[in-house]
Structure formats: structure tokens, C-alpha cells
Amino acid sequence: MTTYDLSTDSLRALNQALHEEEISAREWRITHPDGAHNIACGVNDALCIDIDGHVGYYCAGMNQKAQITIHGNAGVGVAENMMSGCVRIKGDASQSAGATAHGGLLVIEGNASARCGISMKGVDIVVKGNIGPMSAFMGQAGNLVVCGDAGEALGDSLYEVHIYVKGEVASLGADCVQKEMRQEHVDELAQLLSRAGLDDDPASFKRYGSARELYNFKVDNATAY
Amino acid sequence: MCGIVGLYLKNQKLESDLGALFAPMLEAMTDRGPDSAGFAVYGDEYASGIKLTLQGDAAMDWEALAKRFESTLGPVDGWFTNADVGVFKLGVDERFALAWLAENAPEVRVLSAGQSIEILKGVGLPNDVAERYGLAGMKGSHAIGHTRMATESAVTLEGSHPFSTGLDLCLVHNGSLSNHNWLRSKLKRAGISFKTDNDSEVAAGYLTWRMAKGDSLTQALKGALNDLDGFFTFTVGTQDGFAVVRDPIACKPAVIAETDDYVVMASEYRALAKLPGIDKARVWEPEPGKIYVWERSVANVEAA
Numbered sequence: 001m002t003t004y005d006l007s008t009d010s011l012r013a014l015n016q017a018l019h020e021e022e023i024s025a026r027e028w029r030i031t032h033p034d035g036a037h038n039i040a041c042g043v044n045d046a047l048c049i050d051i052d053g054h055v056g057y058y059c060a061g062m063n064q065k066a067q068i069t070i071h072g073n074a075g076v077g078v079a080e081n082m083m084s085g086c087v088r089i090k091g092d093a094s095q096s097a098g099a100t101a102h103g104g105l106l107v108i109e110g111n112a113s114a115r116c117g118i119s120m121k122g123v124d125i126v127v128k129g130n131i132g133p134m135s136a137f138m139g140q141a142g143n144l145v146v147c148g149d150a151g152e153a154l155g156d157s158l159y160e161v162h163i164y165v166k167g168e169v170a171s172l173g174a175d176c177v178q179k180e181m182r183q184e185h186v187d188e189l190a191q192l193l194s195r196a197g198l199d200d201d202p203a204s205f206k207r208y209g210s211a212r213e214l215y216n217f218k219v220d221n222a223t224a225y
Numbered sequence: 226m227c228g229i230v231g232l233y234l235k236n237q238k239l240e241s242d243l244g245a246l247f248a249p250m251l252e253a254m255t256d257r258g259p260d261s262a263g264f265a266v267y268g269d270e271y272a273s274g275i276k277l278t279l280q281g282d283a284a285m286d287w288e289a290l291a292k293r294f295e296s297t298l299g300p301v302d303g304w305f306t307n308a309d310v311g312v313f314k315l316g317v318d319e320r321f322a323l324a325w326l327a328e329n330a331p332e333v334r335v336l337s338a339g340q341s342i343e344i345l346k347g348v349g350l351p352n353d354v355a356e357r358y359g360l361a362g363m364k365g366s367h368a369i370g371h372t373r374m375a376t377e378s379a380v381t382l383e384g385s386h387p388f389s390t391g392l393d394l395c396l397v398h399n400g401s402l403s404n405h406n407w408l409r410s411k412l413k414r415a416g417i418s419f420k421t422d423n424d425s426e427v428a429a430g431y432l433t434w435r436m437a438k439g440d441s442l443t444q445a446l447k448g449a450l451n452d453l454d455g456f457f458t459f460t461v462g463t464q465d466g467f468a469v470v471r472d473p474i475a476c477k478p479a480v481i482a483e484t485d486d487y488v489v490m491a492s493e494y495r496a497l498a499k500l501p502g503i504d505k506a507r508v509w510e511p512e513p514g515k516i517y518v519w520e521r522s523v524a525n526v527e528a529a
Contacts, residue, residue, distance in 0.1 A: 034494075034495060034498035034499070035493060035494030035495035035496075035497070035498050036495065037495075054494050054498070054508065056493060056494065056495055057493075073494070073508060075478075075493065075494060076478060091508075092509065092510065094478070094510055095475070095478075095510075113475075113510050114474075114475055114513060132512070132513070133513060
């Protein structure tokens with residue numbers, strides 16, 4: 001176990017150490033993050049990283065392979081552009097959690113704020129609490145699972161993201177509709193909940209997705225792109 | 226960008242430490258706004274007249290001004306200087322005092338007027354501004370601060386926050402307003418005066434206008450959510466109140482923390498990380514379009 005105390009050690013040195021080509025320590029603990037930005041960004045190795053406290057912006061951004069657990073709240077853009085691995089937040093996440101992320105699993109045990117999963121491109125996001133407005137805006141691929149309620153304009157201008165919500169949805173965004181929950185979706189959701197370590201009943205969720213009625217889905221407009 | 230911070234004490238025993246708790250919060254937001262900074266401290270209440278915070282150039286003779294006040298305007302119950310600022314407690318009506326100043330000492334800038342508010346602000350790094358005025362040693366019940374990265378008007382003392390357009394009311398703003406010119410001319414016709422072309426000053430003027438018409442702080446902020454167009458996180462101070470509100474899109478960040486001793490807000494958690502008891506505080510992000518108000522330790526949240 002390697003411990004970095006950010007009240008005394010520099011953040012730049014920490015991130016540099018996490019980017020070394022040959023890393024012998026597989027387990028890392030980061031203490032006193034005190035809301036600092038860019039903690040453990042761009043990790044590209046199967047490390048296990050625990051962060052004790054609240055983090056600032058873009059924590060675990062661009063993550064590949066690493067298992068990163070934040071024992072606190074996360075600021076704007078946690079796990080943005082994640083490619084693989086797993087990021088787990090024990091507290092709440094600020095806006096744009098998992099933005100543009102291509103892969104991996106993002107678990108938020110508290111609530112997520114606005115624009116959770118905005119422009120997501122393949123990541124799986126599981127939120128135990130509620131999510132804020134405009135979540136999964138222009139989501140292209142992946143899954144968004146919400147065990148609580150969703151804010152306004154959920155799934156606006158959606159492409160192919162699967163959205164599962166257990167609680168209430170304040171309103172759906174443009175072109176987002178409720179869809180039938182078939183067995184394949186129950187199975188998919190059961191697997192997502194299991195990976196996140198949650199035991200909610202998949203049958204108690206509703207599924208939402210794109211109606212594919214917007215301009216960009218019409219073949220007549222293909223020449224415009 | 227800009228950073229904003231606010232600290233509202235619920236435990237009166239902490240009032241002598243207000244500045245010591247608040248100064249590091251302001252400095253922690255330097256990255257968000259390094260070009261100018263300012264703060265409003267509420268304390269040292271003067272109930273039998275008006276307390277004015279005035280700013281003058283280096284050659285300003287504050288003692289002569291005090292004598293002129295006394296000989297022509299009315300009793301001066303006390304005055305002191307702090308760097309380039311003079312704070313005067315005058316036993317007269319605020320309208321007479323401000324009219325007298327405009328007529329007789331036009332070179333003096335009025336930074337704030339009220340019974341407890343003192344606004345201090347200027348160009349430079351937040352830490353330099355805080356040290357210039359000795360923020361860390363100040364006492365009071367609540368404080369609101371701002372670190373500025375200018376977008377809508379020039380980097381000047383006048384353009385720095387907090388803005389105050391009425392007695393004991395001040396506002397700090399992170400964001401930008403798009404309908405401020407139209408609103409400014411409307412408010413001018415309603416008798417609100419402005420010192421700058423700054424968009425945030427219009428937001429302060431709007432609240433002054435609403436509250437002068439009898440609105441509570443909550444009602445005035447509800448009106449602001451309808452009438453102000455643009456991006457904003459506002460933190461507002463009144464003589465005994467403290468409020469936070471974000472626009473319905475909520476692009477501009479904010480974090481609130483509350484303990485039995487205080488309510489505190491900042492653009493980022495970094496500014497709160499060193500406060501005593503923060504590890505046990507309830508920490509949350511204020512929701513878009515919701516009004517959060519604390520007045521004399523009565524917490525009150527109302528949906529817009």
C-alpha cells in the first residue's frame with residue numbers, strides 16, 4: 001500500500017507517480033484531498049486507489065483499468081471521458097459526472113447533480129440516489145441506471161443510451177420516450193445492478209430511450225452532415 | 226470565471242473569529258478570480274444613524290472630512306480609517322448623508338451604507354486585498370466575498386464585487402447576465418442609481434428595488450429568477466440574512482455546508498476544506514432555481 005497525503009505531498013507528484021510505466025504498488029490510498037482538482041486523472045493501469053475525503057473537479061478523468069473509490073463527494077466532471085475500469089463515489093457527485101465516458105463502470109452511491117452522463121459514449125453509470133436535470137443529454141451509448149428520481153429533461157436528444165429509472169422522472173427531454181421493459185432489458189439491468197453491488201429489483205424500473213424522431217435520424221437529412 | 230464565498234455564523238461565540246475563518250476561504254478562490262477581490266463584513270452594528278464605508282485617494286484627509294460632517298451635517302458618533310477607506314457612523318438620515326457627500330465631497334466613493342455592513346474591495350490578488358484591509362482580524366456575524374475574473378466590465382475598483390445598491394444589502398455574482406442593459410434602464414426609471422456598467426450591479430439594484438417595495442429577501446430572489454436572464458450563482462447578504470440562489474440551468478458552481486455553528490457557501494469545496502468541523506458538516510450542492518435563505522438562524526428553503 002502506497003499512501004499519499006495531499007496536505008503535504010504535491011498533487012503533481014502523485015499524478016506523475018500514477019503515470020509511471022512500471023508501478024510496483026497496486027494499492028494506493030490518498031488522504032486529505034480537501035477538494036483538490038484533477039486527482040488521479042489519466043491512470044492507465046489496473047491499480048486500486050482509495051481517496052479519503054471530498055474531491056474537486058475531474059477526479060479520475062480519462063481513467064483506464066483502475067478501480068478508484070472516493071470516500072466522500074466529488075466535484076464537477078468526475079470520471080469524465082473514462083475508458084474502462086471502475087469509479088465509485090460513496091457520497092454525492094456534482095454536475096457532468098461521467099461526461100463523454102466511453103467505457104467502464106461509474107457508481108454513485110449518493111445523488112448526482114445536473115447533466116449526469118452528458119454525451120456518454122459507452123460507459124455504464126449506476127446511481128443509487130437521484131439525478132439532476134438534463135441527464136444523459138445527447139447520450140450515444142451505454143447504460144444509465146437511477147434507483148431514485150430523475151430531474152427535468154431526462155435523455156434530451158438521446159441516441160442509443162439505455163436509461164432505467166426506478167423512481168419518478170420530472171420530465172423527459174426532446175425525443176426521449178418510455179419504452180417497453182422486455183426480458184433482455186431486465187437481464188441487462190440485473191447485471192448492471194449486480195456489478196454495482198445493489199440489490200434493487202430490476203422489475204421495479206422503467207426503461208426510457210430515444211424515439212429516433214429528431215432531424216439527425218432522418219435519412220433525408222444525411223447530406224447535411 | 227470568478228469565485229464567491231459566504232460565511233454566516235449561527236453560533237455568536239464565533240463572531241470574534243469571523244475574519245480569521247473567512248480570509249482563507251477568499252484566498253482559496255484565487256484561481257477562479259485573480260484580478261480583483263472584495264468582501265462585505267456585517268458587524269459592529271450602529272443603530273442610531275448610518276454607517277458609511279468611504280474610499281478615497283492617498284491624499285484624502287479623513288479627519289477634515291469628519292470635521293466637515295460635524296459642522297454642516299450632524300453628529301459623528303465615531304470614525305476610523307482602514308488603509309484607503311474611512312468608516313463613519315453618522316447620526317443622520319442616510320439620504321441626507323449621501324446627498325451631502327455627492328455635493329461636498331464628490332471625490333469620495335461610497336462603498337457601502339447601512340447599519341452593520343462594511344464593504345472593502347480593490348484590484349489585486351485576493352490575499353493582497355484581504356491583507357490591505359486586515360480581513361483576518363475582523364469580527365462580525367456574517368461575511369460575503371468575491372474573487373473576480375472580469376468578463377463584462379473593466380478591471381477596476383468600481384467593477385469589483387460585492388455590489389451594494391441599498392442599505393445593508395450586497396450581492397456577489399459568478400456568471401454573466403444578458404438582459405442587464407434593459408433592466409438597468411428600467412430600474413433607473415424606478416429610482417435606483419448605478420455607479421457602473423456592470424451586470425452584477427444590476428442584480429443588486431434589482432433586489433434593492435424589490436425589497437424597497439416591501440418584498441422579503443425570498444420574494445425578491447423569486448422575482449430575480451423570473452426577471453434576470455443569464456448565468457448566475459448569487460450570494461446575498463442583508464443586515465440579518467444570507468441567501469444563495471442559482472439560475473435554473475446552474476452552470477455556475479456552488480457548494481453549501483452547514484453545522485450547528487455556521488452556514489457556509491463557496492464556488493468550490495476547496496474553500497471550505499479548512500473550516501473547523503467541516504468533516505461533520507452536511508455538505509450539498511444547491512439545486513438549480515431554488516432559493517436558500519438563512520435569517521437569524523431560521524433556515525428556510527423555498528422552491529421557485
